[in-house]
Amino acid sequence: MSEQSGKQGSKLGLYLAMGVGATAIGFSIAAIPFLTPALRTHALPYVPATTKQIENVFKAVKGYSLEKSLTKKAPSKTNVVRLIDLGSGDGRIVFDAAERGYHATGVELNTMLYLYSKFKTFTAWKNKSGLFRPVFKRADFWKVNMTQYDLIVVFGVQGMMKDLASKLKEEMKPDCLIVSCRFPISSYKSVFRLEDELDGVWIYDKESLDNLVEEEKKSESKPIDEDDDDD
Numbered sequence: 001m002s003e004q005s006g007k008q009g010s011k012l013g014l015y016l017a018m019g020v021g022a023t024a025i026g027f028s029i030a031a032i033p034f035l036t037p038a039l040r041t042h043a044l045p046y047v048p049a050t051t052k053q054i055e056n057v058f059k060a061v062k063g064y065s066l067e068k069s070l071t072k073k074a075p076s077k078t079n080v081v082r083l084i085d086l087g088s089g090d091g092r093i094v095f096d097a098a099e100r101g102y103h104a105t106g107v108e109l110n111t112m113l114y115l116y117s118k119f120k121t122f123t124a125w126k127n128k129s130g131l132f133r134p135v136f137k138r139a140d141f142w143k144v145n146m147t148q149y150d151l152i153v154v155f156g157v158q159g160m161m162k163d164l165a166s167k168l169k170e171e172m173k174p175d176c177l178i179v180s181c182r183f184p185i186s187s188y189k190s191v192f193r194l195e196d197e198l199d200g201v202w203i204y205d206k207e208s209l210d211n212l213v214e215e216e217k218k219s220e221s222k223p224i225d226e227d228d229d230d231d
């Protein structure tokens, strides 16, 4: 996990984040007996996105939009684009999105990470004119209604993607896009992919979740072992 720690921010910020990360892992272990069965089958540990991974999210959205001549996903003064990060960790994707002009929301179950994101919003977020202040919610993303979002970003684990796809398919707007970090949603054909080892990104639209396809060539990326955190 050590190669994951980004080099952004001050040393203090990094240590704070590492402390929060360690606490987060402690919290997840402590919380396991109290989790609902759905949460237990999809234990999703805190693994922060790398700087490269975040860049790739927006690179892929831009690449796909250009390919399809979509302008809808490009935020501007007159174009509000609502983005949500499911399991926002320390908020890095949400802050980056907000800097790019998105109306960005992060949903995080872990109280420490949620508080850290809120803290950072009030201390480090500069209210640049025209930029929307990022919003963080302490909530279980399985219970969040996705109807209002234009872009759903998720850095999940392989095993949960199919169940998540079923949920998102029911709730997403017709023109909403799902951006999946590191793991494709197996059995569905992405509309765009940016392969970059562990920092790869796959994009799905609502239609792409209608048709099951033969398993795509298995991703070369090494999956996170879902049981890593509890043994």
Ligand SMILES: C[S@@+](CC[C@H](N)C(=O)[O-])C[C@H]1O[C@@H](n2cnc3c(N)ncnc32)[C@H](O)[C@@H]1O
Residues within 6 Å of the ligand: 024, 039, 043, 044, 045, 046, 047, 048, 049, 085, 086, 087, 088, 089, 090, 091, 092, 093, 107, 108, 109, 110, 113, 139, 140, 141, 142, 155, 156
């Ligand atoms: C792989 S990390 C990704 C963090 C962040 N999106 C990033 O890319 O840096 C997944 C995050 O999801 C959170 N999480 C796991 N299950 C969740 C749930 N059901 N609802 C909300 N957050 C959840 C974890 O606490 C963890 O912070």
Ligand SMILES: *[C@@H]1O[C@H](CO)[C@@H](O)[C@H](O)[C@H]1NC(C)=O
Residues within 6 Å of the ligand: 127, 128, 129, 130, 131, 132, 133
């Ligand atoms: C921050 O920016 C938003 C969007 O431009 C604006 O509506 C809001 O009033 C600003 N808040 C502060 C405290 O300046």
Ligand SMILES: *[C@@H]1O[C@H](CO)[C@@H](O)[C@H](O)[C@H]1NC(C)=O
Residues within 6 Å of the ligand: 145, 146, 147, 171
């Ligand atoms: C989500 O919200 C929309 C609009 O408010 C509503 O029509 C829909 O039934 C909701 N879906 C779920 C699963 O709650």
